[in-house]
Amino acid sequence: MDVYTSLQEDSSYRTIELNDDLLQIVTTGSSPLFFKAPLKEEDGFAVLCSNDKTFKLKRKNHSNTVLLGYHEFTQDDMMTDNKITEQDVQFKKIVTFSSFNSDFECKLEKGSINTSSLPIYTHESDPLTFQPQSYHLRCSLDELIDDSPISSAEFDKIYYELKGSEVNGFACILSDSMISQCLTRIIMTIQALATTAGKDIDDASNYHNIDPRILCERINDDNYSYSVVKTVVRKFSSQDDEQNFSLDEKKVARWYGIEALKIHAKKLVAPNEFLIKWKTSFPQFYNVPIELRWLQGYYAKPLINRIQYFPKDFLSMDAKKRFQELFEVQGTWELEDIEPFIQELNVKKLKIDKFIIKYARKKTEGKKVVVMAR
């Protein structure tokens, strides 16, 4: 069998290693696949996205030359009852037309959305004329999905969690005060709908099977468009089906708690006093249980029996520095209190105890584990 190589190579071909997930998609067509690549290499990395998974593409170079060719068998050859003989094969040729010195390797990756350049939609913004500033990213929601290294199902899960929405055709982030006010309107509207339907206003089932479209119609306020209402509903809900959601009372309570910390715990405050302030920040007739530990990661205890608003957002991303900053505010931490502050830095997913002893001291006091500086 003679082997030839084309003098003019076709550079439009590339090879990609198919892991089990990708092989299943390619052989069954169970999901569409998309390549997403930044225009400049320094802007990130290329990914391959299915409906619900994101794969990071890595170029794997090799020193050998890999040739891709075709052999000259045709459909007619196959029609002759597969009776291809050695002689048939010997008279056929292999012609290579492309060569490679690298393959694409795919690794399952958690998709991400960069929302740092998106405009912030606040109450001061006019929903009908809302425009991003020149330094903002100006794009629609579809364009943002297109531009993000993430599959559409993952985007759908993460975007609303990040307070993402779309106003006047532009992808944007809702401000915290906007979220709070919209959430309050949503809860009050659900209560009004329940009352109209003759249901008990305290019934927890009122907050199940919520359709954002119905809520939006009932709210009937340009500031709370369907897109804004949907963002808030989805941020605080679990999904029942394609259209309906259930408000998660712990998520709702936690949001009001964090907002209450910002207002009432700027200075030291007694936990019991704060719990009363937290409870009163809920909309009227909205009664759900609260626990201070739900706000771990947002407060510190600089003095015994006193708490203070202390969000992790402004702390260093360097583990050593972050531990220093934490111990400057509070000398001794209970393990469960410090954990939310350091979790994101444990990139190697070590056991939390093992991660902590790299930077701090840990000891057991009765039933509690406490962490302190070395």
Added chain:
Amino acid sequence: MPSIEINTQCIEPSQVEGLPPFIRLPEGLVMIELQGTINKPTKVPAHYDEDKEDFIKTKSGHDAVKIGKLRYDFNDPSAKKVELLIGTSQKLIGSIKKLDKPMGILQFPKMDNHSNISDRQYLKTQQVQVVEIIRHKLVFTNRPVPLMDD
């Protein structure tokens, strides 16, 4: 971050009983791995011996140069050994290797001078094609051995 859809509808050629796994019908692609690179002419020389069939025209009308002759023991379909005779004086001894992970062959659309890869609308009209899935390749990673005259 421009995106482009991948068309995964490819026909996986089938293997033929009694033939080695790198021969598949119809027109299955073949992957050959060689150590080093191939030095080939950029064009067909003005004068060459046509009887030797050193140069041919491919199906797509391009010129191709002969790099060798592939030999395989067809009496033993399970044989892994293959040989590539280079000219009349050297041969490469290689094997048929099953790939750890199947390899997808992708064909990217050819961009002309007017096409802009940052143009979303243009990219929506384009597709990357999964041409084929390859599960075996011919690997020649040893040094060539001299051929003795019969």
